[in-house]
């Protein structure tokens with residue numbers, strides 16, 4: 334299914350394509366429109382350390398392309414894709430190579446946050462790499478109760494943070510079960526990041542949150558180069574264009590590769606209307 338052409342027609346709204354070449358051409362187009370990118374080579378929960386090494390190599394090739402073509406892009410990685418479930422030491426070695434290469438070419442490695450079982454290990458690795466090399470960004474999920482304290486820790490260490498709502502199924506003993514509470518927590522954490530954070534990334538398509546951010550920075554005269562908005566490729570293109578037209582920095586998270594299934598399913602789960610879109614396209618094809 335992951336390599337079928339019918340599936341490609343359906344997934345192309347959210348995914349740049351199967352190859353790095355396609356990814357690069359999407360990034361060039363975005364850069365030409367004044368939009369920054371973050372390259373995500375799809376794949377998570379790999380099943381062997383060899384697979385993790387292949388993921389690392391795919392990212393090294395992506396970083397080479399960023400350098401050669403002068404793309405305005407970071408890379409976004411998942412630790413389970415780089416072997417965390419098999420060996421913390423091997424995973425660390427893989428990520429370290431990426432961070433060192435990224436640093437050499439003047440870009441950043443953004444470490445996505447996965448389900449709550451990984452948060453401690455992910456933040457520990459990010460802190461360590463930040464202290465040794467710099468050039469990493471952590472991700473915090475507003476649906477977790479612990480996130481306020483994580484943000485305080487990350488701000489103390491001057492680690493840049495991407496704030497998102499959170500995309501995994503979590504139990505109510507670790508995460509707010511009701512969306513309005515997640516949204517309220519997002520705004521509280523966002524304010525904290527604007528006050529104490531280093532180059533925060535406001536990652537949301539929620540128009541009310543985006544407007545709150547725009548209003549907050551305007552009232553406090555925070556310059557547009559002190560933070561960025563982030564959105565996912567293919568979602569709320571109208572809002573993306575609006576933000577850029579008004580002089581804001583926007584980075585799109587652009588996934589590519591064959592292993593699109595879990596990513597695509599999270600996008601469907603976030604918005605029931607996407608299932609209708611999927612069915613319509615399947616009927617058409």
Ligand SMILES: Cc1cc2nc3c(=O)[nH]c(=O)nc-3n(C[C@H](O)[C@H](O)[C@H](O)COP(=O)(O)OP(=O)(O)OC[C@H]3O[C@@H](n4cnc5c(N)ncnc54)[C@H](O)[C@@H]3O)c2cc1C
Pocket residue numbers: 444445446447472474497498499500501536537538539540563564565568569585586599600601603604607
């Ligand atoms: C750049 C970026 C990086 C991310 N990284 C991570 C990460 O590392 N870990 C993690 O757990 N999560 C991550 N996420 C996902 C995030 O946690 C949310 O699941 C997702 O962004 C939806 O939340 P929202 O803030 O857009 O708000 P919502 O309240 O869910 O959505 C607000 C509006 O956005 C639009 N929208 C949202 N999602 C969709 C969709 N799938 N399809 C179509 N329209 C949609 C709709 O108009 C909706 O009304 C990331 C999101 C972004 C933008």
